[in-house]
Amino acid sequence: MGMFTFVIVLVFMIFVAPVWIFFSYLGKTRSGKMLSNEDEKMLEELWKMAQKMEDRVNTLETIFDSERKE
Secondary structure, X not given: OHHHHHHHHHHHHHHHHXXXXXXXXXXXXXXXXXXXXXXXXXXHHXXXXXXXXXXXXXXXXXXXXXXXXX
16 A cells, blocks of 8 residues: 555656646746736826826926036
């Protein structure tokens, strides 16, 4: 009985466990690649906010550059 259990555990560890781990990891990476609608909206909002911030920084740089010249 002890040798039979050892063989079963060995077969599981060599063949079943790696395949199980591989497909589990594959499933998690596939589901993680897609954005939900909420995530897409948040990403779009963040993009718009970043564009506004960039415009503000450019405006401030223009103001500071004009003050330096005077």
